[in-house]
Amino acid sequence: MIPMTADLLLNAYACGVFPMAESREDDEVFWIDPEIRGVLPLDNFHMPRRLARTIRSGQFQLTANVDFSAVIQACAHPSVRRPDSWINDEIIGAYCDLHNQGFAHSIECWENGKLAGGLYGVSLGAAFFGESMFSQARDASKVALAHLVERLRAGGYLLLDTQFVTPHLASFGVQEVPRGTYLDWLRQAVAREATFFPSGYSGNGEPPPAAITQSSTQTS
Numbered sequence: 001m002i003p004m005t006a007d008l009l010l011n012a013y014a015c016g017v018f019p020m021a022e023s024r025e026d027d028e029v030f031w032i033d034p035e036i037r038g039v040l041p042l043d044n045f046h047m048p049r050r051l052a053r054t055i056r057s058g059q060f061q062l063t064a065n066v067d068f069s070a071v072i073q074a075c076a077h078p079s080v081r082r083p084d085s086w087i088n089d090e091i092i093g094a095y096c097d098l099h100n101q102g103f104a105h106s107i108e109c110w111e112n113g114k115l116a117g118g119l120y121g122v123s124l125g126a127a128f129f130g131e132s133m134f135s136q137a138r139d140a141s142k143v144a145l146a147h148l149v150e151r152l153r154a155g156g157y158l159l160l161d162t163q164f165v166t167p168h169l170a171s172f173g174v175q176e177v178p179r180g181t182y183l184d185w186l187r188q189a190v191a192r193e194a195t196f197f198p199s200g201y202s203g204n205g206e207p208p209p210a211a212i213t214q215s216s217t218q219t220s
Contacts, residue, residue, distance in 0.1 A: 004029060009094055009122070013127075013129055014186075016179070016183050016186055020086040021086050021088035022086070024086075025088070035179050036176050038163055039160065040173060042149060045149045046173040047146060050139075055143055061110040062110075062143070062147050063108045064201070067106070067115065071108060072120050074115065075120065075132035095131070098122060103122055103124065105120065107144040111137050118134060118140070123194075124189075126156060126159065127189035154199075159188075159189040
């Protein structure tokens with residue numbers, strides 16, 4: 001089996017391919033190249049009204065890249081809704097290496113000083129590949145997603161890849177696109193420059209909640 005290195009991962013993402021394991025305990029990794037891809041248009045994010053209220057309440061505090069390892073470990077951990085995971089130890093190690101090289105990022109959502117939810121993904125050019133999210137408090141992962149969308153907009157990203165479409169993601173505006181269309185968008189995005197840390201966005205001291213809710217293009 002070819003070792004999963006950071007360079008191998010970046011080359012795979014540039015070609016529209018990503019890795020998964022059959023289960024958390026499985027040592028094998030296989031590569032996915034879906035015929036239909038999930039994409040969240042950054043200019044068409046759907047913000048549910050209840051979520052907007054939660055964000056404005058200040059219940060959660062948001063950070064970026066403060067504890068990438070804790071986020072990916074939490075995403076790999078079994079839960080009631082997800083009794084198993086496709087994230088095994090090899091994937092965790094490879095993405096932590098990507099993070100250390102500046103290509104993988106996390107959004108942390110904190111409540112009363114404890115990690116309540118978050119997400120992580122890979123950044124390449126002006127494309128961001130969302131990998132997984134978790135939530136230990138109601139709406140925590142949704143708040144992290146809303147923050148991610150606004151951060152990517154501010155940073156000049158063109159593409160937010162969600163890999164697949166689920167009913168949960170569809171409620172935020174995620175769309176299905178055929179492989180050919182996705183690859184065209186991908187080529188354009190990776191050829192452009194973007195930053196995960198645009199002006200006003202750092203690891204700590206994130207923009208006020210109103211900045212996220214006010215920029216949403218759709219609310220219901």
